[in-house]
C-alpha cells in the first residue's frame with residue numbers, strides 16, 4: 402500500500418496540502434513529517450498539533466538536535482539569502498533520513514506544500530529533482546491560484562487559528578521570523594514586532610563574527626558597493642530613523 406508522506410513545515414501551504422491529501426486519499430497511510438530546527442515559534446507547534454488533531458494523526462517529528470546558529474558555527478559559515486546550510490542540516494537531511502528508513506521510494510509519494518502561484522510553481526522542477534528517488538506531488542500547485550490570505554481563511558474555516566507569525570504580518574512561519582534567508586524588510590519587521598527575538602539573533606550574529614570575522618547575515622548594497630550589514634547596525638539605523 403502506498404505511503405503518503407506530507408513534508409509538513411508548519412506553514413499554511415503545507416497545512417492545506419495535508420488537508421488536500423487527506424480529502425483525496427484518507428489518512429490511513431498518511432504521515433505528517435516535520436523537522437524541528439529548535440528555532441521555531443512555539444505557536445508553530447500549536448498550529449501543527451491543531452492540524453494533526455483535525456486529521457486524526459500525530460506529527461512525526463525529526464530533528465538534527467542543533468539550531469541554525471550551532472550549524473553555522475560548526476560549518477564555520479554564517480547563512481544568508483544566497484546560501485543557508487541550516488536548511489540542509491536541520492530540515493532536508495533529517496527528513497530524508499527518516500524517509501530512507503521508513504518510506505521506501507518504490508512505495509511512497511512525498512507531498513510538498515508549494516503554494517498555488519506562478520513564482521512558487523517555478524520551484525517545482527528543482528524540488529522534484531532534489532527529492533529523487535522519491536516521487537513528489539504538489540497538490541496545491543496543481544489547483545487554482547490562491548493567495549496566502551485565502552489559504553489562511555481556509556484553515557480558519559476549519560476552526561484552526563493561523564500561526565502567530567502570519568497574524569503579525571510575516572510571510573513565512575519559520576524559525577521564529579528570524580530566517581537568515583529573509584531580506585532587510587523582514588528583519589526590520591522582526592525588530593518592530595518581536596524585538597526580543599531580534600536581540601537574540603543579533604547576539605548570535607555577534608558571537609559568530611567573533612568566530613568568523615567580518616561576516617553578517619545581511620549586506621548593505623547602497624552606493625554601488627556591497628558590504629556586510631550587521632543586525633546591530635541595522636537596528637541602530639532603524640532606531641535613529643524612528
Ligand code: SF4
Nearest residue numbers: 485487575576580581
Ligand atoms: S527557515 Fe531560514 S533560518 Fe530556519 S532553517 Fe530554514 S533557511 Fe535556516
